[in-house]
Amino acid sequence: MGHSQRSRGPGYFGNELLQRQIAGVTRRRSVEMGRMKNKICEICHLTASGSYFSVVSCRACAAFFRRTAFLNIVYVCQKDRFCDVTKKKRFSCRSCRYQKCWDKGMRPSMIKGLENSKNSWPASTTTSETGSSPSGCSQTSESTSLNGLDEHIKTEQSIDGHPATPAEIRDFMDRRQKAGNKMQEVLGSKKAISNLLVPIKLTLVQRGLLALNEHFKKWPMCTPEKVRPGQPFTLEEWVDDLQQELVNITEFCMAFEEFAGLDKEQKGAIFLPFWTHFLVLERYRTTNYCLPNTTTSILLLYNGNYYDLEERHIWTRKSKSMKMIFDFAKPQIDKETQLMDDQLDRTALTDFELVFVMLQIMWTLKENPELTQATKDLAGNVRQRLSSEIHDYYTNEMNRPNYAGRLMQVMKIVAAFSEVEKGREEGAAAFKAFSFVPDRFQAPCSPRR
Incomplete structure (x- = not known):
């Protein structure tokens, strides 16, 4: 997660x-x-x-x-x-x-x-x-000033025990800049992204299912046939994958014309609190798909490597970068899995319900002075449409007219994410190792319990 x-x-x-x-x-x-x-x-x-x-x-x-x-x-x-x-x-x-x-x-x-x-x-x-x-x-x-960054990185050793060189730092910063520029380019458009020509008008959740399927294709190593026990990885590799995932999540959001039609500032106000929750749900679903019989705490990365966090002491001895990442992530992992994993495991969401939860979280807007009244009204309209779609899904497709109990279970997951959001300390400090990475783009993947 x-x-x-x-x-x-x-x-x-x-x-x-x-x-x-x-x-x-x-x-x-x-x-x-x-x-x-x-x-x-x-x-x-x-x-x-x-x-x-x-x-x-x-x-x-x-x-x-x-x-x-x-x-x-x-x-x-x-x-x-x-x-x-x-x-x-x-x-x-x-x-x-x-x-x-x-x-x-x-x-x-x-x-x-x-x-x-x-x-x-x-x-x-x-x-x-x-x-x-x-x-x-x-x-x-x-x-960040290359001289100042170089001075800082010299205090942090890479996986092989050698300081990062200025060229390595510059290359990392270039990759970060390209990912940021790609996000800006995607969010700057007002045209919804669609890779499929569908002759009928799709509902919100149907569009979300197609967009999520396209999203899964962007990490080809995350399949049951290709996942494998992990090897030591560096902080730079982890951040590179995370930044690529940020681009992927923006493209998921842009699959909805309701989001795509907003001004860039309004998109950012919706996207920033949403992307970490998308990451939680997407990794949970992918881990269950790739490793369905796993009972231990598993961290599945985007390159297909997975790690048993109950044996993280083995990895932390092998790699300084991995020790920093695991030490950094562990307290929040325990906190969030306590709130969410039991509910997710117990509920066993279908893919339709998973996308429904994603969109409920996306359009349940928190108090934010940057959001306009028009955006808030749009969000209310989207949530009403989602309520109608989940009703049709349960009554027509699932043949479950008495679905109130099931819907309550699903909505408890949405509420759990709100509790996680409240529990996050806005000014929490993190590693010096992350000093050259934008704070808003730091969210380690949590494990599946």
């Missing part, structure tokens, strides 16, 4: 103690004494949720600052650098919004996992244009 753990710590280096004393403790005391009386976000002037990074702010602005700092993104304002970023205009210019976070006192070193960050604007960047914000502000995404 899959977990969402966010990596922390890009290759900044600075005076943590001094910065935290000056910018952290003093600022926090000021907040506690005065600003908390006024529950207004100092960045966007909407209702504040509390004090984040020593500034009274809402969760959205705090998450925006954290994400920008972790990904080391540089935004460029195309106006005069004094854009209004309050209330409904908070999305108009990311550059000015980030600048305002700094002006109010937020610093990267205040973020757990970035304590060694320099509290200054990035000086040396390698940028490539990845798109435009709604206001027309160009967003340039910084590939």
Whole structure:
């Protein structure tokens, strides 16, 4: 099964103690004494949720600052650098919004996992244009400074005990950039992806079944005939597969015209909380298909290698990378499998029910200020259609008119995913080994119990 753990710590280096004393403790005391009386976000002037990074702010602005700092993104304002970023205009210019976070006192070193960050604007960047914000502000995404990254990687040894070379680092960053560009390209389209010409109009779940079948084909080694006991793998190999899977999941989402027709910002707001749950369900289904009689905890990777996590001590002795990954994933694996695996095993979802659960999770939108009312209304309409489709499935195809008990079991799985989402600590720190990988794209695959 899959977990969402966010990596922390890009290759900044600075005076943590001094910065935290000056910018952290003093600022926090000021907040506690005065600003908390006024529950207004100092960045966007909407209702504040509390004090984040020593500034009274809402969760959205705090998450925006954290994400920008972790990904080391540089935004460029195309106006005069004094854009209004309050209330409904908070999305108009990311550059000015980030600048305002700094002006109010937020610093990267205040973020757990970035304590060694320099509290200054990035000086040396390698940028490539990845798109435009709604206001027309160009967003340039910084590939982490190669010198700083090289300095960091030298402290982390690869599987054979040798530090990664600058060329290896550059190659890894290039692959990451290509995967990111592919995702942007897919999400930027407003045309649904379809590889099949079907003469009839398909329901939501029918389209999902076809899209899921296409998804399975993208990992040809994950079949009963080809899966095999695993060999030691490196962190880079694991991340490469995960980034390819992210592209695959975006293509699954784009199979639905309801999703494809949304603006890019709305797609992102739906996709980011959904993809880890898709990963959980897809890996669970694939593991049961490839290894149906397995009773131990199995981690099945996309290359067809599988690992018995009850014997992970053997692998952690063989590979430093695998030790880091298993140590990183194990606490969340235990937590999520306790919530979900018993229900999944007990319910034994059909493929129709599996896709129904995926789409219910996808369109059950959490509170997010970036979501428009039109998107929320669309999500409600999709859920109504799903309810009608599951009714038709049980009564007509399964000949099960009294299906209330079965549907309750299925919906408990959807609810379990919501509990997992609530239990994830937004600011959880992760390995230094993940410091050069975007935090939003870290979710190790969890095992099947």
